[in-house]
Structure formats: structure tokens, C-alpha cells
Amino acid sequence: MATAADAPGIREIYAPYIMDTxxxxxxxxxxxSELSARISDTIQRYPYLVAVxxxxxxxxxxxxxxxxxxxxxxxxxxKAWLFMNx
Numbered sequence: 001m002a003t004a005a006d007a008p009g010i011r012e013i014y015a016p017y018i019m020d021t022x023x024x025x026x027x028x029x030x031x032x033s034e035l036s037a038r039i040s041d042t043i044q045r046y047p048y049l050v051a052v053x054x055x056x057x058x059x060x061x062x063x064x065x066x067x068x069x070x071x072x073x074x075x076x077x078x079k080a081w082l083f084m085n086x
Contacts, residue, residue, distance in 0.1 A: 002048040002060060004036035009057030010050065011035050013085050046078070059084040 002010070015029045030038070042048045042062050051059035061082040067074060 001043065002039050002050045002062070003043075004040050006050050006057060006060070007032045007035040007039060010039070010060050013057065013060060013083050017083055051084075057085075 011029065011032055014024070014035075018024050018026045018029050039048055039062075042064060046063040046065075048062040049060060050057050051061075059082070061080065063078050063080045066077045066079040
């Protein structure tokens with residue numbers, strides 16, 4: 001399970017996805033304190049996991065709520081994200 005202390009390692013993996021792809025829907029790399037807050041908020045309700053190899057974070061995954069509005073229906077789902085060190 002991830003903790004707020006994992007934010008620097010998660011940021012290192014996440015930054016290239018933000019800068020080099022369009023899959024994150026983010027334009028700026030979050031600060032370590034922003035990521036720490038996101039982790040703390042997420043683990044209150046959903047899993048936030050880190051993959052560790054030789055004491056280094058090599059990937060992370062988390063779940064979050066997602067709401068879709070379709071033809072006047074509101075559908076609540078859970079989405080999962082997975083990021084690996086490239």
C-alpha cells in the first residue's frame with residue numbers, strides 16, 4: 001500500500017506520462033506535496049499500490065471514482081490506473 005512518503009518515487013514515474021503522452025489529462029507535473037495529498041485522499045476509500053524492486057518504486061496503481069452522464073443517467077464506476085517505469 002502506498003503512503004504519502006512514496007510521492008517522490010511516484011512523481012518520477014508519473015512525470016514522463018504527463019510530458020510525453022496524452023493519457024493522463026494533466027498538463028503540469030504535480031508537486032510532491034500535491035501527490036502526497038492525492039495519495040492520502042485516495043487511500044481513505046480506494047487502493048493505491050506501489051511496486052518496489054530493490055528498494056526503488058518501479059510502478060504504481062490506484063483506483064478512483066468516475067461518474068459518467070449518459071442520456072440523463074448518472075453512472076458511477078471505479079476506474080483504475082497503472083503506471084510503470086519505462
